[in-house]
Amino acid sequence: MSQPYDAIVLGAGAAGLFCAATAGQCGKRVLLLDHAERVGKKILISGGGRCNFTNIHTAPDRYLSANPHFAKSALGRFSPRDFLVLVEAYGIAWHEKTLGQLFCDGSARQIVDMLLEECAKGHVDVRCGEALGGVEHGDGLYRVTFGAEVFAAPALVIATGGPSIPKMGASGVAYDLARQFGLKVVQPRPALVPLTLPGDEALFRDLSGVATEVEIVCNKARFREAALFTHRGLSGPAILQISSYWQRGDTLHTRFLPDRAPGWLIEAKRERPRAGFRKVLGEGLPDRLAEALCGRLGIEGEMAALTDKALRAAEEKLARWPFVPDGSEGYAKAEVTAGGIDTAGLSSKTMEARKVQGLYAIGEAVDVTGWLGGYNFQWAWASGRAAGEAI
Numbered sequence: 001m002s003q004p005y006d007a008i009v010l011g012a013g014a015a016g017l018f019c020a021a022t023a024g025q026c027g028k029r030v031l032l033l034d035h036a037e038r039v040g041k042k043i044l045i046s047g048g049g050r051c052n053f054t055n056i057h058t059a060p061d062r063y064l065s066a067n068p069h070f071a072k073s074a075l076g077r078f079s080p081r082d083f084l085v086l087v088e089a090y091g092i093a094w095h096e097k098t099l100g101q102l103f104c105d106g107s108a109r110q111i112v113d114m115l116l117e118e119c120a121k122g123h124v125d126v127r128c129g130e131a132l133g134g135v136e137h138g139d140g141l142y143r144v145t146f147g148a149e150v151f152a153a154p155a156l157v158i159a160t161g162g163p164s165i166p167k168m169g170a171s172g173v174a175y176d177l178a179r180q181f182g183l184k185v186v187q188p189r190p191a192l193v194p195l196t197l198p199g200d201e202a203l204f205r206d207l208s209g210v211a212t213e214v215e216i217v218c219n220k221a222r223f224r225e226a227a228l229f230t231h232r233g234l235s236g237p238a239i240l241q242i243s244s245y246w247q248r249g250d251t252l253h254t255r256f257l258p259d260r261a262p263g264w265l266i267e268a269k270r271e272r273p274r275a276g277f278r279k280v281l282g283e284g285l286p287d288r289l290a291e292a293l294c295g296r297l298g299i300e301g302e303m304a305a306l307t308d309k310a311l312r313a314a315e316e317k318l319a320r321w322p323f324v325p326d327g328s329e330g331y332a333k334a335e336v337t338a339g340g341i342d343t344a345g346l347s348s349k350t351m352e353a354r355k356v357q358g359l360y361a362i363g364e365a366v367d368v369t370g371w372l373g374g375y376n377f378q379w380a381w382a383s384g385r386a387a388g389e390a391i
């Protein structure tokens, strides 16, 4: 067996890299293992290659979890500002894009290089490109088979993420390991994912490529961002956000033209009686969408010819347009996986399993899922930092 380490971190993604660097810089001998040939693959493709590395509006209510309080401790002790201090120390230029989302001006590669440099400062031993074999636990040591070697340490950190985007090497091994050690797993599901529409919504699929700002509501969740029609259904930030809250059978209520004040159609009729209904809709919506909505509403002609009652009904429909997705595009297209290792079995301060000494779980593997917009990386950094300091 190779030399003993103080900790083995499984998974060199955002959480694993940050955890390993933290523990290493605290003086621990850390081994970081990943089956991919390169570290941080999801970081590299994130944010369209510019990595939306945090969100300045990070708060626990922007995360989904069976225990909404669980993330408070780690998020409270490592803030977006803390990560930004590190980013700036490395001279990485950044900008706020929208809604508090911070991106690199240059490339996501800078974040991966920064994390690798932080690991190097902590003398972390990084090994990639071998298959992870079994994990055994006995005599106070975790023994991990990796390729042809077996490594041992008294602490093991599960940082292998969730199964979203399997073609990038994502796997559900975190859940297998958790169950092996008696931890429960909250049913994982694709999240931040495009939704599909059934055949009777074919009219909307014809709008593939059309985007518009909407307010979208599902149960108690509400987002205002762009929605995009696709050849399979709905996508765009508003839909990805709401998808994390959507369950089969739920109706999405979409407010088109969310800035219009109540009574706006009747007012438009008073002001411009000769204007066509379709033209009035088209002033705030892409042409093809305005045409499709007119068709669905069954309304055409000049505003003057339409009754106030019909206009009020149209306005109400446009403010609560129902879509009933029949599914999602699944893990192949999901930015994250919701659900995961049940937080009930973990300490929110250290991320250590309550009943299994030396076993930690961090990042996306855990049942904490952020909104779109840098929240998931912030959770990876914060949970990685919490475990790295505790090891």
Ligand code: FDA
Residues within 6 Å of the ligand: 010, 011, 012, 013, 014, 015, 016, 033, 034, 035, 036, 039, 040, 041, 042, 043, 045, 046, 047, 048, 051, 052, 053, 054, 131, 132, 159, 160, 161, 162, 164, 165, 168, 169, 170, 171, 172, 173, 334, 335, 336, 362, 363, 364, 365, 373, 374, 375, 376, 377, 378, 380
């Ligand atoms: P992550 O998935 O990063 O890392 C897990 C590591 O474990 C990987 O390196 C993997 O190879 C390894 N692994 C998996 N199975 C293994 C096995 N069996 N054996 C050994 N190693 C194994 N978030 C955000 O905040 N801002 C953004 O801009 C984006 N953008 C974005 C774009 C796209 C296309 C995707 C798919 C996702 C995002 N995200 C995001 C989400 C973000 O990437 C995600 O939440 C974090 O990467 C999670 O970090 P983790 O370290 O937990 O898992």
